[in-house]
Amino acid sequence: xxxxLYRGADFIAQVLAYLGGAILIAIIAMTVVSIIGRLFVPLxxxxxxxxxxxxxxxxxxxxxxxxxxxxxxxxQGHAVVDLFERRMPDSxxxxxxxxxxxxxxxxxxxxxxxxxxxxxxKMATGETTQIAEMPVWWGYAAGMVGATGFILVxxxxxxxxxxxMSERFREAQPHV
Amino acid sequence: xxxxxxxxxxxxxxxxxxxxxxxxxxxxxxxxxGGTWLVIGTPMMTLNQLKSLTYGTFSNYSFSIIPLFLxxxxxxxxxxMSADLFRAAASFLGHRRGGVAMSAVGACAGFGAxxxxxxATAATMGRVALPELRQYGYPGSxxxxxxxxxxxxxxxxxxxxxxxxYAILVEQNIEKLFVAAIIPGLLAALGYIVAISIWVRxxxxxxxxxxRVPWGERLQALAKVWPVLVIFAAVVGGIxxxxxxxxxxxxxxxAGTGLVAAFxxxxxxxxxxxxxxxxxxxxxxxxxxxxxxGIYNNFLGLTQLPQTAAAWVGDQGFSPWFVLWIVLVMYLLxxxxxxxxxxVLLTVPIVFPIMSxxxxxxxxxxxxxxxxxxxxxxxxxxxxxPPVGMNLFIINSMARDIPIRDTYAGALPFVLTDIxxxxxxxLFPAITLSLVWALN
Numbered sequence: 001x002x003x004x005l006y007r008g009a010d011f012i013a014q015v016l017a018y019l020g021g022a023i024l025i026a027i028i029a030m031t032v033v034s035i036i037g038r039l040f041v042p043l044x045x046x047x048x049x050x051x052x053x054x055x056x057x058x059x060x061x062x063x064x065x066x067x068x069x070x071x072x073x074x075x076q077g078h079a080v081v082d083l084f085e086r087r088m089p090d091s092x093x094x095x096x097x098x099x100x101x102x103x104x105x106x107x108x109x110x111x112x113x114x115x116x117x118x119x120x121x122k123m124a125t126g127e128t129t130q131i132a133e134m135p136v137w138w139g140y141a142a143g144m145v146g147a148t149g150f151i152l153v154x155x156x157x158x159x160x161x162x163x164x165m166s167e168r169f170r171e172a173q174p175h176v
Numbered sequence: 177x178x179x180x181x182x183x184x185x186x187x188x189x190x191x192x193x194x195x196x197x198x199x200x201x202x203x204x205x206x207x208x209x210g211g212t213w214l215v216i217g218t219p220m221m222t223l224n225q226l227k228s229l230t231y232g233t234f235s236n237y238s239f240s241i242i243p244l245f246l247x248x249x250x251x252x253x254x255x256x257m258s259a260d261l262f263r264a265a266a267s268f269l270g271h272r273r274g275g276v277a278m279s280a281v282g283a284c285a286g287f288g289a290x291x292x293x294x295x296a297t298a299a300t301m302g303r304v305a306l307p308e309l310r311q312y313g314y315p316g317s318x319x320x321x322x323x324x325x326x327x328x329x330x331x332x333x334x335x336x337x338x339x340x341x342y343a344i345l346v347e348q349n350i351e352k353l354f355v356a357a358i359i360p361g362l363l364a365a366l367g368y369i370v371a372i373s374i375w376v377r378x379x380x381x382x383x384x385x386x387x388r389v390p391w392g393e394r395l396q397a398l399a400k401v402w403p404v405l406v407i408f409a410a411v412v413g414g415i416x417x418x419x420x421x422x423x424x425x426x427x428x429x430x431a432g433t434g435l436v437a438a439f440x441x442x443x444x445x446x447x448x449x450x451x452x453x454x455x456x457x458x459x460x461x462x463x464x465x466x467x468x469x470g471i472y473n474n475f476l477g478l479t480q481l482p483q484t485a486a487a488w489v490g491d492q493g494f495s496p497w498f499v500l501w502i503v504l505v506m507y508l509l510x511x512x513x514x515x516x517x518x519x520v521l522l523t524v525p526i527v528f529p530i531m532s533x534x535x536x537x538x539x540x541x542x543x544x545x546x547x548x549x550x551x552x553x554x555x556x557x558x559x560x561x562p563p564v565g566m567n568l569f570i571i572n573s574m575a576r577d578i579p580i581r582d583t584y585a586g587a588l589p590f591v592l593t594d595i596x597x598x599x600x601x602x603l604f605p606a607i608t609l610s611l612v613w614a615l616n
Contacts, residue, residue: 014453021452024247027240028434031427035420054237057423062235064243065463071453072460078199079461079515083564093197100198107205110223111230118227143231 002163002173009156013070016149020067023060030056052132059129059139066146070153073104098161105154112147115140179215183479186211190472190522200518201461204468211475222471233467237423238344243459244426245335248433249291250451255437257404258300261286264397266308270386274376276312277322277383278369280305284326285365286401288333289408290433292340293458294559298327298567302574312384316578318375321560321586324567325368325594328556333361334412335429337462338520338552340422345521346528348544350422351415356545356612358412360553360601367593375589407432416615462517469521476526486530496534503527504554504598511558512565519555538605545612546605550598557594560587 030050040047050056072078088096119140127136163169177185186207193203213219233239252258265282269275284301291297302323309319331338334354343350376382389397411429414420420428437443443451476482489499510519531547532540559567562584572583601608 017453017456018449020456020459024243024452024455028244028247028427028431031424032431035424035428054421054423057240058235058237061240061243062231065234065459068243068456068460069464072457072464075457077457077461078201079465079518080197080199081194081513081515081564082197083513084195084197088197096196096198100202103206104199104202107202111226114223114226115230118231121227139235140231143234 002169005156005159009070009074009153012149013074013153016067016146017071020064020146023064023067027057027060027064052129052134055129055132055134059134059136059142062139063142063146066143067149069108069146069150073108073150073153073157094161094165098158098165101154101158101161105151105158108147108150108154112144112151115143115147119144179479180481180484182211182214183476183481186472186475194514199464200515201464201468204465204472204518204522208468208471208473208475211472212478215475215478225474229470230467233470234463236344238340239463239466241340241350241423241426242337242462243455244423244430245292245337245340246458247451247455248335248426248430249293249296249330250455251430251433251437251443252287252290253296253300254442254447254451255433256440256442257290257401257433257436258283258287258304260397260400261404262301262304262308264394264401266386267389267394267397271388272373273380273385274318274372274383275386276305276309277314277318277372277376280309280322281326281329281365281368281372284323284329285333285361286404288329288331288361290335290404290411290429291330292335292337294327294330294556295566295570297330298324298570299574301326302571306571306574310575312386314383315379315582315586316575317582317586318372318382319586320568320571320575320578320583321588321590322368322372324560324565324571324583324587325371325590326365327567327571328559328594329361329365329368331556332357332364332553334358335426336552338517338555339548341466341517341520342524342548342551345524346544346548348541348548351418352541352545352612353548354412355416355615356549356608357552359611360549360597360608363597363601363607364553364594367597368590371589371593403432403436407436465518465521469518469525472522473525482526482529485526486533489530490533496536499534500531500536500602503531504550504602507551507554508557508595508598511555512561512563514558514564516555516558520551524551536605538609542605542609542612546601546608549608550602553594553598553601557591557598560594561591 030053034050034053037047038049119137122137122140128134129136190203190207193206194200209222212222261283262279265279266276269278269282272278280301284297287297287301305323306319334357336357339353339357340350343353407429410432411425414428415422415425434443532543536543559565568583568587572578572580
């Protein structure tokens, strides 16, 4: 059961990370094309930079950053200070670990619900980006994908931290 | 409890949570949301802000430079350029006393010009140079110390992720900051090389010499590192001369290093996937900290702490230089235990208004550049000091037979050159600023 859940969380985190990576590479490719296009502007042959590339970059980058959150959560990539780690008894460390994972789950859930509220606002007002005039809610909707994955993976991490309290689980499972 | 007291008490609470090993970003969010709740009596304001704050932070065009630089650093890491740089540096320096360690530092400086992260630089150059250092009989302490210190050149030499963050926080020109970082970065490399040279003279038996390399081969080795020079010139020069925005320059740099790696046959599917996963983790970590610091600083702003603190410091009639030294020493001490990025994000919004209200006899623009470089150096020293020097841990994990105590001891001479450099750059701001002035 736990194995299946782990594979599920790992699958979500990896797929979203690669999706975000593909977005990054798309941003790089479009930026390079746009810069090359800009070089042709003085020739006046109708080739120029991509219109609204900055709007696209911002929106796509937000989607990528949201998509990167789950892998960071799953593989414990958050910045922490390890000053007193070794001086704490293991049992205390595990309780704190569970607590912090649960808090991260809470933060992820509230943050995503508020993002969804923001999405509804932007759909209602029909706000668009300045130059490309893309609806801003597109960016919010794209961000929801990664944010939802973040909740699911944070949920799994909380479960994992809870199971780690049991000695039998620690012995039975390799540390994943 | 007044709002001001709340803000003051939030610092020890934040530190306490962080020392319990709560992720730093989460601790900032908790203190920021909790503090705001206490000040205005309801969580509604924060909840309202959160509708657009997270998306607004993640979609900020200025911040989009960060993932691109991180990916560029990953491509540089797999490209094999680190090995070419090391060979080129070794062909010039290898036959000198301490030459292999000096070459490692020189190669780190070159790698720092295309990589904005200290840990990546230390890890990459460690893999390349550590075997050779051991082969030539360098003591473990000198080997790991030199590589850990050399790694900090990744961030001291532009491009640099921390400088980007600082520039955005205090609304400075990223292009000018990058230029201002060049001379101090080169001085850092020079200082490390001098430290090695002194070391091998104090302990003459500590290293074997490499054979002298003829000039023909030296030039050949040098010719192989041209992509590094081209990419650095395109990125930093392109930003400075206004050819690109910083984000565009980072995209060009990532494309360039990616192509170099791909044409060198080093960027297969597995390397690409690894590069993306590493970039994804670092990006998520950094953006969560940026978000957390934003929420926490909103709370501090609400309590007027930055203004009150600036006014208080102004009223005390301290000499500006005295305040500056205190601030730098505090950064140095905190840097030993805190993550440098978190520290910059947490403190600069409070410290910068205080510092810029003091008169150092220079224009606000110049002050912003100079202070940024000083802060960058002092927070990076924390990477090579105990107890939480990340660069030391990374290098030490590659050489399990060297006790961590030796690595700490080996880093000490390099820390001393860092401190010496901070003192010199503080006393003579013109060293940092002259290149900016010259190019203006």
